[in-house]
Amino acid sequence: xxxxxxxxxxxxxxxxxxxxxxxxxxxxxxxxxxxxxxxxxxxxxxxxxxxxxxxxxxxxxxxxxxxxxxxxxxxxxxxxxxxxxxxxxxxxxxxxxxxxxxxxxxxxxxxxxxxxxxxxxxxxxxxxxxxxxxxxxxxxxxxxxxxxxxxxxxxxxxxxxxxxxxxxxxxxxxxxxxxxxxxxxxxxxxxxxxxxxxxxxxxxxxxxxxxxxxxxxxxxxxxxxxxxxxxxxxxxxxxxxxxxxxxxxxxxxxxxxxxxxxxxxxxxxxxxxxxxxxxxxxxxxxxxxxxxxxxxxxxxxxxxxxxxxxxxxxxxxxxxxxxxxxxxxxxxxxxxxxxxxxxxxxxxxxxxxxxxxxxxxxxxxxxxxxxxxxxxxxxxxxxxxxxxxxxxxxxxxxxxxxxxxxxx
DNA sequence: ACTGTAATTACGTTCCCGTA
DNA sequence: TACGGGAACGTAATTACAGT
Numbered sequence: 001x002x003x004x005x006x007x008x009x010x011x012x013x014x015x016x017x018x019x020x021x022x023x024x025x026x027x028x029x030x031x032x033x034x035x036x037x038x039x040x041x042x043x044x045x046x047x048x049x050x051x052x053x054x055x056x057x058x059x060x061x062x063x064x065x066x067x068x069x070x071x072x073x074x075x076x077x078x079x080x081x082x083x084x085x086x087x088x089x090x091x092x093x094x095x096x097x098x099x100x101x102x103x104x105x106x107x108x109x110x111x112x113x114x115x116x117x118x119x120x121x122x123x124x125x126x127x128x129x130x131x132x133x134x135x136x137x138x139x140x141x142x143x144x145x146x147x148x149x150x151x152x153x154x155x156x157x158x159x160x161x162x163x164x165x166x167x168x169x170x171x172x173x174x175x176x177x178x179x180x181x182x183x184x185x186x187x188x189x190x191x192x193x194x195x196x197x198x199x200x201x202x203x204x205x206x207x208x209x210x211x212x213x214x215x216x217x218x219x220x221x222x223x224x225x226x227x228x229x230x231x232x233x234x235x236x237x238x239x240x241x242x243x244x245x246x247x248x249x250x251x252x253x254x255x256x257x258x259x260x261x262x263x264x265x266x267x268x269x270x271x272x273x274x275x276x277x278x279x280x281x282x283x284x285x286x287x288x289x290x291x292x293x294x295x296x297x298x299x300x301x302x303x304x305x306x307x308x309x310x311x312x313x314x315x316x317x318x319x320x321x322x323x324x325x326x327x328x329x330x331x332x333x334x335x336x337x338x339x340x341x342x343x344x345x346x347x348x349x350x351x352x353x354x355x356x357x358x359x360x361x362x363x364x365x366x367x368x369x370x371x372x373x374x375x376x377x378x379x380x381x382x383x384x385x386x387x388x389x390x391x392x393x394x395x396x397x398x399x400x401x402x403x404x405x406x407x408x
Numbered sequence: 409a410c411t412g413t414a415a416t417t418a419c420g421t422t423c424c425c426g427t428a
Numbered sequence: 429t430a431c432g433g434g435a436a437c438g439t440a441a442t443t444a445c446a447g448t
Binding site: 053 | 415
């Protein structure tokens with residue numbers, strides 16, 4: 001650029017231009033010519049220069065506003081960052097405290113772990129007697145030789161000291177579960193005496209649909225292990241050609257433990273799968289889920305009681321309740337995956353939603369009609385085997401209700 | 409070297425006018 | 429009336445210069 005072209009306007013000239021700019025930042029060509037008349041001090045400035053000055057002035061104002069906006073935003077973000085840093089520090093401290101608390105709780109839980117069951121080696125006399133009593137109890141409760149298969153996903157671990165087992169090799173289906181409940185043994189016994197009470201939330205039963213096959217009538221029944229099944233009473237009309245099942249007496253073994261209780265719960269159901277229509281047999285054979293549901297429901301009930309009763313006690317707090325809930329949920333998930341071969345969300349519940357309910361899920365296959373409820377979109381090997389027969393697939397709890405109704 | 413600002417450049421939009 | 433060309437003007441980016 002020719003250096004002779006570059007000039008710096010005087011302060012007076014700039015002040016005059018600023019006054020005009022404040023009135024009108026974007027003057028027209030006529031207005032620009034007019035202000036040359038109004039301000040003799042601008043007489044030596046070309047109209048084109050005036051135009052350029054206004055262009056640059058608008059540009060500068062825009063840049064300054066943007067700079068101011070960025071400065072303000074930076075201040076806000078700095079304040080927010082400071083606040084988050086403080087919050088992070090607080091949470092880090094909380095994490096440390098909770099980790100220590102978890103460590104203490106695990107140490108406490110480790111004290112309540114029952115002795116190994118493989119043999120009696122390294123057991124004290126009291127432990128050996130207790131172990132023998134448990135074995136005898138389990139045998140009587142199931143009416144069969146004890147040959148349990150531990151369910152994957154429920155192994156003893158650092159954060160759980162309870163296990164779920166399914167009977168292997170005996171008639172029918174049995175399951176057992178043991179775990180610590182923070183209740184006095186007398187209270188546990190009292191709660192378990194009234195079995196119907198912990199089934200109170202599990203008594204809903206509804207026929208969702210019905211259709212006939214060559215082997216007989218198939219009903220789709222939603223149930224939650226209804227109370228009347230236990231008492232023998234029912235207000236549902238019996239459907240002919242349905243199979244029978246027997247409910248064996250359940251058993252509870254309560255072992256005192258430092259003011260709390262280690263509970264062994266067993267349920268045993270003989271569904272007689274050989275009497276089931278062949279097309280449904282695979283489903284009956286998968287009904288280990290039912291027995292497990294019952295035992296887990298009992299244990300959950302006891303824990304709810306313990307949790308409720310201990311909420312006010314100084315040794316209990318919200319963390320404990322959360323820990324118990326987490327353990328129960330992990331066990332339930334693990335069992336479902338182990339027995340059914342798929343997670344809970346693989347089925348769409350017809351009613352109820354799973355964890356605390358004994359829910360039913362079903363899906364129509366091979367173009368068969370269904371009950372009108374949402375069909376589940378995935379299944380397991382048992383469901384697939386059943387589907388080959390061209391009927392509805394369902395979880396075991398549904399089929400138990402079918403068999404119970406025919407028992408009357 | 410850095411900053412502020414005048415001047416330049418590139419490009420897009422709007423308006424006006426002539427023409428088919 | 430539609431269309432194209434040109435003038436005027438705008439913005440954004442860049443360059444160049446003078447003062448500190």
